Amino acid sequence: MKNCEYQQIDPRTLRTSTTRTSSTLPCGRKSSHRLRRKWEVFPGKNRFYCDGRIMLARQCGVLPLTIGLIFITSGLFFTFDCPFLVHLTVFIPVIGGVLFVFVIVSLFQTSFTDPGILPRASPDEAADIERQIDNSGSSTYRPPPRTKEILINDQVVKLKYCFTCKMFRPPRTSHCGLCDNCVERFDHHCPWVGNCVGKRNYRFFYAFIVSLSFLTSFIFGCVITHLTLRSQGGKGIIQAIQDSPARYPFFTNCTLNSFCTVVELVICFFSIWSILGLSGFHTYLVASNLTTNEDIKGSWSSKRGEESGNPYTYNNIFTNCCVVLCGPMPPSLIDRRGFLPADDAPQTVTSDAELPPFMAKNDTNMCTQGTKELIESMAHSTVIQSTCTPGTPKTAPVTQESLLSTVSIAVSPPSKPSTGCSDRQARRPTDMPCPQRGNKRAALHVHKPMLRLPSPPYSLGHSPLIFSDAPDMGFIPLN
Amino acid sequence: MVIRAEFAPWIHQFHNLQELRHSASLATKVFIQRDYSDGTICKFQTKFPAELDSRIERSLFEETVKTLNCYYAEAEKIGGQSYLEGCLACATAYIIFLCMETRYEKILKKISMYIQEQNEKIYAPRGLILTDPIERGMRVIEISIFEDSGSTSSSSSGSSPTSSTAQ
Numbered sequence: 001m002k003n004c005e006y007q008q009i010d011p012r013t014l015r016t017s018t019t020r021t022s023s024t025l026p027c028g029r030k031s032s033h034r035l036r037r038k039w040e041v042f043p044g045k046n047r048f049y050c051d052g053r054i055m056l057a058r059q060c061g062v063l064p065l066t067i068g069l070i071f072i073t074s075g076l077f078f079t080f081d082c083p084f085l086v087h088l089t090v091f092i093p094v095i096g097g098v099l100f101v102f103v104i105v106s107l108f109q110t111s112f113t114d115p116g117i118l119p120r121a122s123p124d125e126a127a128d129i130e131r132q133i134d135n136s137g138s139s140t141y142r143p144p145p146r147t148k149e150i151l152i153n154d155q156v157v158k159l160k161y162c163f164t165c166k167m168f169r170p171p172r173t174s175h176c177g178l179c180d181n182c183v184e185r186f187d188h189h190c191p192w193v194g195n196c197v198g199k200r201n202y203r204f205f206y207a208f209i210v211s212l213s214f215l216t217s218f219i220f221g222c223v224i225t226h227l228t229l230r231s232q233g234g235k236g237i238i239q240a241i242q243d244s245p246a247r248y249p250f251f252t253n254c255t256l257n258s259f260c261t262v263v264e265l266v267i268c269f270f271s272i273w274s275i276l277g278l279s280g281f282h283t284y285l286v287a288s289n290l291t292t293n294e295d296i297k298g299s300w301s302s303k304r305g306e307e308s309g310n311p312y313t314y315n316n317i318f319t320n321c322c323v324v325l326c327g328p329m330p331p332s333l334i335d336r337r338g339f340l341p342a343d344d345a346p347q348t349v350t351s352d353a354e355l356p357p358f359m360a361k362n363d364t365n366m367c368t369q370g371t372k373e374l375i376e377s378m379a380h381s382t383v384i385q386s387t388c389t390p391g392t393p394k395t396a397p398v399t400q401e402s403l404l405s406t407v408s409i410a411v412s413p414p415s416k417p418s419t420g421c422s423d424r425q426a427r428r429p430t431d432m433p434c435p436q437r438g439n440k441r442a443a444l445h446v447h448k449p450m451l452r453l454p455s456p457p458y459s460l461g462h463s464p465l466i467f468s469d470a471p472d473m474g475f476i477p478l479n
Numbered sequence: 480m481v482i483r484a485e486f487a488p489w490i491h492q493f494h495n496l497q498e499l500r501h502s503a504s505l506a507t508k509v510f511i512q513r514d515y516s517d518g519t520i521c522k523f524q525t526k527f528p529a530e531l532d533s534r535i536e537r538s539l540f541e542e543t544v545k546t547l548n549c550y551y552a553e554a555e556k557i558g559g560q561s562y563l564e565g566c567l568a569c570a571t572a573y574i575i576f577l578c579m580e581t582r583y584e585k586i587l588k589k590i591s592m593y594i595q596e597q598n599e600k601i602y603a604p605r606g607l608i609l610t611d612p613i614e615r616g617m618r619v620i621e622i623s624i625f626e627d628s629g630s631t632s633s634s635s636s637g638s639s640p641t642s643s644t645a646q
Contacts, residue, residue, distance in 0.1 A: 109572075124621070128510045171518075331587060333617060
């Protein structure tokens with residue numbers, strides 16, 4: 001019969017629907033009027049702008065100072081030095097302009113790109129890891145061991161367990177305390193760019209420091225040339241300027257001109273040492289396929305006094321450079337602009353132990369109904385109408401992502417950080433579902449009444465998929 | 480507890496609540512971890528998990544994981560095309576990454592299609608679902624195991640949650 005009192009929700013609209021009727025949310029949650037994106041509930045200490053397109057560390061450090069210094073120095077250069085030096089050759093401002101653009105673009109790329117943040121482990125994953133550890137040890141609960149040893153290219157490498165992200169960190173991954181994220185191929189957290197430098201933005205960072213060294217050296221050279229010409233009384237140029245004061249009104253004021261040139265000189269002089277030094281250091285790291293983190297800790301060089309212990313090197317400078325700088329660009333793993341699954345994901349029954357399974361909350365019915373639909377649709381690419389569905393044909397194909405995200409809702413609600421009644425900044429729920437059962441596997445229970453699929457048009461090797469309520473009423477599921 | 484029949488046509492299939500309870504089943508998950516023996520490239524272990532022993536043939540599973548490993552190896556392959564892409568990107572101050580899809584992303588789409596196809600053809604009929612590793616931060620291949628009760632109920636009519644709980 002179709003006498004359903006709750007509103008059926010098309011599973012394909014779970015990610016795009018903008019309203020929920022509050023009557024179908026018995027636990028009194030506020031219905032959200034728009035779907036949220038994942039960046040809004042990102043657990044790390046990052047800031048997002050432009051609806052998740054741009055990300056920064058929360059502590060952006062001295063990035064404004066970096067930008068300010070570059071703009072001021074370059075501005076002074078183009079304003080005060082180029083008009084003189086353009087008479088030498090027109091390429092001076094052109095080269096300066098190209099370098100300046102390159103510096104700014106690579107700086108913004110470094111600062112605003114995801115450095116290779118690893119998303120935190122879902123509760124199921126964390127539980128699985130802990131279960132594996134427990135199985136190998138005592139029966140009492142204890143935190144997982146901090147390290148795991150693996151073999152990479154015949155070299156023993158220790159993987160550390162990250163208690164924040166609840167996973168064993170992949171090799172070369174490190175947890176940045178400032179950003180509170182695990183970053184792949186973590187190099188360092190650079191306050192000058194206001195972001196971590198990791199796998200995905202290392203090439204931008206390298207391009208930034210190399211082009212900045214060229215720009216700084218270039219400006220320094222031009223300033224020296226300018227001052228030299230002035231002090232030698234290069235009458236040709238100066239005369240040319242003074243003959244046409246209207247063209248360069250600023251520059252008839254030699255005091256101002258000299259002052260600005262000296263300012264540039266000072267800035268360039270002090271920054272050139274550090275930037276050239278940094279570029280040289282990172283060129284060495286790139287050639288050896290090392291990270292700053294590894295080099296500082298001496299991960300590979302302590303034993304034999306040389307880097308031959310590095311299991312990641314290709315033992316060829318050219319190959320190492322190509323791999324690090326021109327290798328394939330890995331994708332961002334945090335999917336910050338993706339939509340969160342529906343907010344009203346089913347939670348496990350907490351206080352309804354006396355209710356029979358199908359007396360579970362209505363909100364679970366909607367998502368799990370969707371789950372059943374999606375399992376069927378996924379299995380044979382058509383959506384089977386539920387008997388309780390008021391005849392809404394669902395003919396559009398269900399994408400893998402929406403399918404699995406909805407499945408994930410039904411199967412393991414705590415795996416999505418957005419679930420629950422909590423506020424927008426909900427972290428991963430720390431309370432495991434079915435608390436009265438004290439069993440982590442409860443996270444995987446689907447709370448919905450038993451659904452037996454209609455006569456499946458597809459051939460099944462086994463009986464149809466059945467979803468059931470959590471057996472917290474003391475019954476024993478038959479397998 | 481009596482369920483009103485007009486709310487749930489399938490109720491006729493079940494004589495009582497007890498039978499319904501006995502049909503309940505459990506879902507669990509298996510995680511296939513990464514294999515770092517070749518370095519930091521994306522590669523998953525092909526070790527067959529014990530939980531899948533009764534659900535799927537070992538060869539099918541291994542073939543799926545090996546094919547996925549091949550896809551990832553191709554995405555991360557360092558060769559002419561990746562160098563060309565890298566140099567072009569460097570020359571354009573990496574602006575080109577904003578405009579065009581990288582090779583890696585194209586292969587990730589292929590992987591997504593492959594996993595969907597595998598789910599449709601092989602895994603869903605066995606009550607399993609593979610989750611694309613990209614959705615788990617490329618750390619694990621998550622396999623969700625849906626157990627069916629199988630034996631007790633012979634009915635197979637579809638049903639939906641009753642709204643008898645509705646007020």
